[in-house]
Amino acid sequence: MVAIVQKPAPAFAATAVVESAFKKISLSDYLGKWLVLFFYPLDHTFVCPSEILAFNDALPKFNEINTEVVAVSTDSEYSHLSWVNIPRKQGGLGSDLKLPLLADKSMRISRDYGVLVEEEGIALRGSFLIDPKGTLRQMSVNDLPVGRSVDETIRLIQAFQFHETHGEVCPVNWRPGSATIKPDPIAKLEYFSAVEALTNGHTNGHTNGLAETNGKKKRIANGDVEDMEVDGAKRVKTA
Known part of the structure; x- marks a missing residue:
């Protein structure tokens, strides 16, 4: 075998x-x-x-x-x-x-x-x-x-477990709390639009790495997209 x-x-x-x-x-x-x-x-x-x-x-x-x-x-x-x-x-x-x-x-x-x-x-x-x-x-x-790396081994298991539980897929450098991608041609655009907006904002020196997408502010850090709390909205932080 x-x-x-x-x-x-x-x-x-x-x-x-x-x-x-x-x-x-x-x-x-x-x-x-x-x-x-x-x-x-x-x-x-x-x-x-x-x-x-x-x-x-x-x-x-x-x-x-x-x-x-x-x-x-x-x-x-x-x-x-x-x-x-x-x-x-x-x-x-x-x-x-x-x-x-x-x-x-x-x-x-x-x-x-x-x-x-x-x-x-x-x-x-x-x-x-x-x-x-x-x-x-x-x-x-x-x-x-x-x-x-022990830490990388744990991260990989957590990523597979997240997918098994939630059905979403884990992008590059994913860590618990980072944004994930809905495996759908339309729904995936929420993630990629956020990445693009945040990358442009960071490059141009605007918003200190923050951007608003679909009414939510998001932040990019080390290539990861994170949902940020805005006026009491849900915050998801990276590890």
């Missing part, structure tokens, strides 16, 4: 280290929740612990948006456990790690998700967002030297 956006995510089942114990986990365990499945190359390395610890420390934020996170490498569960048992200040992950570390010893999971470097037997830094129905919604792959 190959990982393709909009298709069912490749199934997996393997042993993981979960809170310093071995546990068999599978994709089906996460149905009903969003899942961030992220691959990393090797235990006991350099960029990898920075990513794992950052995602681990952000787990409460992920849980708030109905999301779980699982890390995967081609190391064994014994290697994972030894790394967990090393304190953070010594380059380890620390015994208080909550994030599951999945052992892909057969390399099948990494191969199914298209991140396996065959000649080295390690995974690239692939990140996969899987929705509560088990459908792959987003994927990205970094080469080995560069780590990923």
Whole structure:
């Protein structure tokens, strides 16, 4: 099975280290929740612990948006456990790690998700967002030297969730509270008219970045359109 956006995510089942114990986990365990499945190359390395610890420390934020996170490498569960048992200040992950570390010893999971470097037997830094129905919604792959962004991962999940709830689509640089686009040839013009008006106003030095569209004042900031409160009207702010 190959990982393709909009298709069912490749199934997996393997042993993981979960809170310093071995546990068999599978994709089906996460149905009903969003899942961030992220691959990393090797235990006991350099960029990898920075990513794992950052995602681990952000787990409460992920849980708030109905999301779980699982890390995967081609190391064994014994290697994972030894790394967990090393304190953070010594380059380890620390015994208080909550994030599951999945052992892909057969390399099948990494191969199914298209991140396996065959000649080295390690995974690239692939990140996969899987929705509560088990459908792959987003994927990205970094080469080995560069780590990923926890904040961007959360933003993407929030954007997909906003669309699922409201039916509107999220434009460039969208953040919670930013304006969205109605996916309709006519209704979309509200957003694009606001962008044009605000861009022109900002360029010409008028209205301090404010413009009025359909009776609402809007503001542009960092390329985002925001609804602004006018005489008690609804205000929507960016994060």
